[in-house]
Amino acid sequence: MNILVTGGAGFIGSHLDDALLEQGHEILCVDDLSLGSEDNIRHLLGNRNFHFHRMDITKGNALSDLMKDKNVQCVFHLAANSDIQQGAVNPAIDLERTFMTTYKVLEAMRLNGVKDLVFSSTSAIYGEKAKAIPEDEGPLQPISLYGAAKLCSESYISAYCHNFGIRAWICRFPNVVGDRSTHGVIYDFVRKLNQDPKRLEVLGDGKQHKPYIYVKDLVSGILFCWQNSHELLNVYNLGVDSETTVTEIAEIVVDEMGLKDVELAYTGGDRGWKGDVPFFAYDLNKVHALGWSASRTSNEAVRHSVRMFLANRKK
Amino acid sequence: MNILVTGGAGFIGSHLDDALLEQGHEILCVDDLSLGSEDNIRHLLGNRNFHFHRMDITKGNALSDLMKDKNVQCVFHLAANSDIQQGAVNPAIDLERTFMTTYKVLEAMRLNGVKDLVFSSTSAIYGEKAKAIPEDEGPLQPISLYGAAKLCSESYISAYCHNFGIRAWICRFPNVVGDRSTHGVIYDFVRKLNQDPKRLEVLGDGKQHKPYIYVKDLVSGILFCWQNSHELLNVYNLGVDSETTVTEIAEIVVDEMGLKDVELAYTGGDRGWKGDVPFFAYDLNKVHALGWSASRTSNEAVRHSVRMFLANRKK
Numbered sequence: 001m002n003i004l005v006t007g008g009a010g011f012i013g014s015h016l017d018d019a020l021l022e023q024g025h026e027i028l029c030v031d032d033l034s035l036g037s038e039d040n041i042r043h044l045l046g047n048r049n050f051h052f053h054r055m056d057i058t059k060g061n062a063l064s065d066l067m068k069d070k071n072v073q074c075v076f077h078l079a080a081n082s083d084i085q086q087g088a089v090n091p092a093i094d095l096e097r098t099f100m101t102t103y104k105v106l107e108a109m110r111l112n113g114v115k116d117l118v119f120s121s122t123s124a125i126y127g128e129k130a131k132a133i134p135e136d137e138g139p140l141q142p143i144s145l146y147g148a149a150k151l152c153s154e155s156y157i158s159a160y161c162h163n164f165g166i167r168a169w170i171c172r173f174p175n176v177v178g179d180r181s182t183h184g185v186i187y188d189f190v191r192k193l194n195q196d197p198k199r200l201e202v203l204g205d206g207k208q209h210k211p212y213i214y215v216k217d218l219v220s221g222i223l224f225c226w227q228n229s230h231e232l233l234n235v236y237n238l239g240v241d242s243e244t245t246v247t248e249i250a251e252i253v254v255d256e257m258g259l260k261d262v263e264l265a266y267t268g269g270d271r272g273w274k275g276d277v278p279f280f281a282y283d284l285n286k287v288h289a290l291g292w293s294a295s296r297t298s299n300e301a302v303r304h305s306v307r308m309f310l311a312n313r314k315k
Numbered sequence: 316m317n318i319l320v321t322g323g324a325g326f327i328g329s330h331l332d333d334a335l336l337e338q339g340h341e342i343l344c345v346d347d348l349s350l351g352s353e354d355n356i357r358h359l360l361g362n363r364n365f366h367f368h369r370m371d372i373t374k375g376n377a378l379s380d381l382m383k384d385k386n387v388q389c390v391f392h393l394a395a396n397s398d399i400q401q402g403a404v405n406p407a408i409d410l411e412r413t414f415m416t417t418y419k420v421l422e423a424m425r426l427n428g429v430k431d432l433v434f435s436s437t438s439a440i441y442g443e444k445a446k447a448i449p450e451d452e453g454p455l456q457p458i459s460l461y462g463a464a465k466l467c468s469e470s471y472i473s474a475y476c477h478n479f480g481i482r483a484w485i486c487r488f489p490n491v492v493g494d495r496s497t498h499g500v501i502y503d504f505v506r507k508l509n510q511d512p513k514r515l516e517v518l519g520d521g522k523q524h525k526p527y528i529y530v531k532d533l534v535s536g537i538l539f540c541w542q543n544s545h546e547l548l549n550v551y552n553l554g555v556d557s558e559t560t561v562t563e564i565a566e567i568v569v570d571e572m573g574l575k576d577v578e579l580a581y582t583g584g585d586r587g588w589k590g591d592v593p594f595f596a597y598d599l600n601k602v603h604a605l606g607w608s609a610s611r612t613s614n615e616a617v618r619h620s621v622r623m624f625l626a627n628r629k630k
Contacts, residue, residue: 088478091425095418099467103410110406127473138453141473141548148474152414152467158442158456159463163403163589233456274478 004028004072006057006105007079009036011181012120012173012215016076017041019219021049028070030063032056034097035082040180057108058100064108074116076222077105080150083183084124085273087145098149106160115165117157118226121172123237123280125151132281135172135235143277154235161233169226174239174282177305178215179312185246186306189253190313199263200254203272206247206264210280211240214301217294224292236290239282242298246272249302256306319343319387321372321420322394324351326495327435327488327530331391332356334534336364343385345378347371349412350397355495372423373415379423389431391537392420395465398498399439400588402460413464421475430480432472433541436487438552438595440466447596450487450550458592469550476548484541489554489597492620493530494627500561501621504568505628514578515569518587521562521579525595526555529616532609539607551605554597557613561587564617571621 003020007013008029013036017027021044029041029052044050051070057063057079066072081087081097102119109117124147125140126133142148157168177186192200213221221238229236247264254262270278284293296304318335322328323344328351332342336359344356344367359365366385372378372394381387396402396412417434424432439462440455441448457463472483492501507515528536536553544551562579569577585593599608611619 091418091422091475103406107406125470127477136454138455139451139550140453140455140470142470143474143477145471145474145478148470151470155440155455155457155463155466155470156460159458159460160406162442162458163460235454 001025001073002028002071003074003076004030004067005076005078006030006101007036009033009038009041009052010078010082011040012176012218013078014040014180015178015215015219016078016222017044017050019223021047025049027051028053028066028072030055030057030066031079057104058096063104064111067108067112067114072114074118075105075109075114076118077102078120080120081146084144084146088274091145094145094149098146099152102153103156106156109166110160110164115167117166117168118222119153119157119168119170121154121170122147122150123172123174123282125154125172128277129280132283134283135237135286158233167232169229169234170236171222171225172237173218174211174213174280176215176218177212177301179305179308181305181309185249186253186302186309189250190257190309193253193257193259193262197259197262199265200250201265201267202246202250203267204246204269206250206266207245208271208276208278209243209245211243211282212298212301213238213240213294214296214304217296217301221287221292221294225287225290228290236287237282237284238287239284240294240296240298240301241284243281244298244302248299252303253306256303256310316388317341317343317386318389318391319345319382320391320393321345321416322351324348324353324356324367325393325397326355326497327491327533328393329355329495330493330530330534331393331537332359332365334538336362340364342366343368343381343387345370345372345381346394372419373411378419379426382423382427382429387427387429389433390420390424390429391433392417393435395435396461399459399461403589406460409460409464413461414467417468418471421471424481425475425479430482432481432483433537434468434472434483434485436469436485437462437465438487438489438597440469440487443592444595447598449598450552450601473548483548484544485548485550486537486540487552488533489526489528489595491530491533492527492616494620494623496620496624500564501568501617501624504565505572505624508568508572508574508577512574512577514580515565516580516582517561517565518582519561519584521565521581522560523586523591523593524558524560526558526597527613527616528553528555528609529611529619532611532616536602536607536609540602540605543605551602552597552599553602554599555609555611555613555616556599558596559613559617563614567618568621571618571625
């Protein structure tokens with residue numbers, strides 16, 4: 001199958017490239033390298049089934065032309081702004097990078113008769129919730145601009161499915177950790193501890209607790225849903241049943257870096273930044289019933305990611 | 316209070332102007348007159364509390380400048396593409412007219428510290444549902460591009476409330492009928508019967524059944540929610556408990572036009588067009604509990620609107 005992956009040089013996108021190539025597909029990897037990096041796909045550049053196109057998909061007709069030229073049959077759309085905190089400073093970022101990218105993908109698919117779309121959505125569309133939420137419940141009241149732009153994307157995907165015969169798989173991700181990640185709490189903690197190995201600033205009270213999924217588990221879940229669910233619009237929460245507190249992440253990072261007697265200095269409050277949520281839990285019954293579950297727990301995912309991150313930094 | 320009404324020369328917007336002026340507010344009516352009309356506000360042009368500004372709010376900083384110059388305290392945002400069927404032909408219309416108008420309003424409010432927003436949303440955000448839905452339930456899977464763009468607007472409003480201290484009232488409307496309406500099923504039926512008083516083409520099988528609310532009832536509901544609900548984000552379904560079939564609408568129009576022996580020619584199928592839903596029902600418990608309900612039933616609303624429409628055409 002000829003598959004186009006937007007954001008294919010990004011953290012999750014590049015792991016998805018790996019998995020799709022292993023399944024024997026031909027991959028058109030599209031990325032503007034604003035957040036993605038050639039380092040993530042360097043190992044694939046010699047593969048004859050892998051083709052990289054540096055492209056800003058929001059500009060002009062380049063994406064549509066590529067779909068037409070290369071006879072694309074399926075799109076995995078992962079391109080988005082992944083710096084959630086930036087969204088609250090400048091709302092135009094998520095509008096352009098997280099929503100308009102989706103609109104451009106949908107229009108290019110409509111104009112070229114491309115029928116299958118797999119989309120990376122997020123737990124952030126649920127906003128702040130007191131309990132684990134199944135896929136078909138509401139309300140959907142995102143509190144971050146990133147979550148808002150992802151819910152916009154889901155809305156448009158739903159309407160395109162019903163109006164233009166597109167089939168879609170919407171996978172909602174929790175926090176994702178693993179090698180090639182270039183931001184997030186693990187990244188921040190390592191950077192801070194390199195600067196000051198005696199004191200670690202922790203945003204909030206450290207009690208924020210969320211499920212963290214290992215990136216390869218996530219990719220296996222995405223592919224499982226795509227291959228085993230056959231509705232017009234297939235929506236799945238992907239995640240792990242367990243969770244990790246921010247303090248636990250700090251302790252794992254300190255431990256893996258071989259540090260001792262590090263003071264954890266909390267900035268206080270129940271959340272790290274405006275738009276953050278203090279805790280989050282998914283209802284995973286739907287994807288478990290389909291036959292998939294993650295291989296690593298949240299704590300295992302965090303510890304493994306810290307190890308990979310530290311090992312890669314030493315190279 | 317200095318209140319800005321976008322889409323203020325439109326069908327619903329102009330009735331809202333009337334009601335807000337009656338309450339003693341100063342009204343800045345903004346409209347690009349692409350769908351609205353000066354006819355709808357001509358009776359207000361001499362009122363010293365009413366100020367009309369012809370403006371495309373998606374262009375440049377005109378809206379933001381106006382908010383600043385006039386010390387706007389509250390925005391009623393009604394500007395949108397109201398031609399739902401057009402959205403499926405050209406998706407850019409609802410993106411620009413239904414969603415980007417909302418984004419521009421939110422940005423202008425953020426930049427000028429305007430805190431209160433009342434927004435006209437729609438039943439179309441729920442998509443196709445088997446039962447009446449309360450405000451806090453999902454899934455939200457719109458099937459029209461119009462519904463998608465309204466859900467995008469709600470998403471962004473939610474995020475702006477949580478990030479930038481804006482308070483919002485989101486009122487979800489069903490089908491709205493009444494004088495000054497320039498499209499929709501009543502308008503179409505009258506037009507068709509003027510062309511051929513013996514035969515009326517009815518889209519679908521005529522069994523589509525939905526609640527229709529009279530425009531002045533709707534406006535009273537919007538103002539009631541705004542004045543009596545005080546959360547950060549207040550979401551209400553507005554509507555009537557009763558409903559009307561498309562065949563009943565046809566019969567009411569035929570009756571009010573004084574016609575006899577009109578053949579109703581159904582195009583068939585369970586819906587009028589792609590993106591239409593065969594039936595729709597709201598759960599109105601929340602707004603009823605707040606203390607508001609509509610004064611006219613769905614059938615009364617339809618008959619009264621047909622009468623007003625015919626009377627205005629004769630002028």
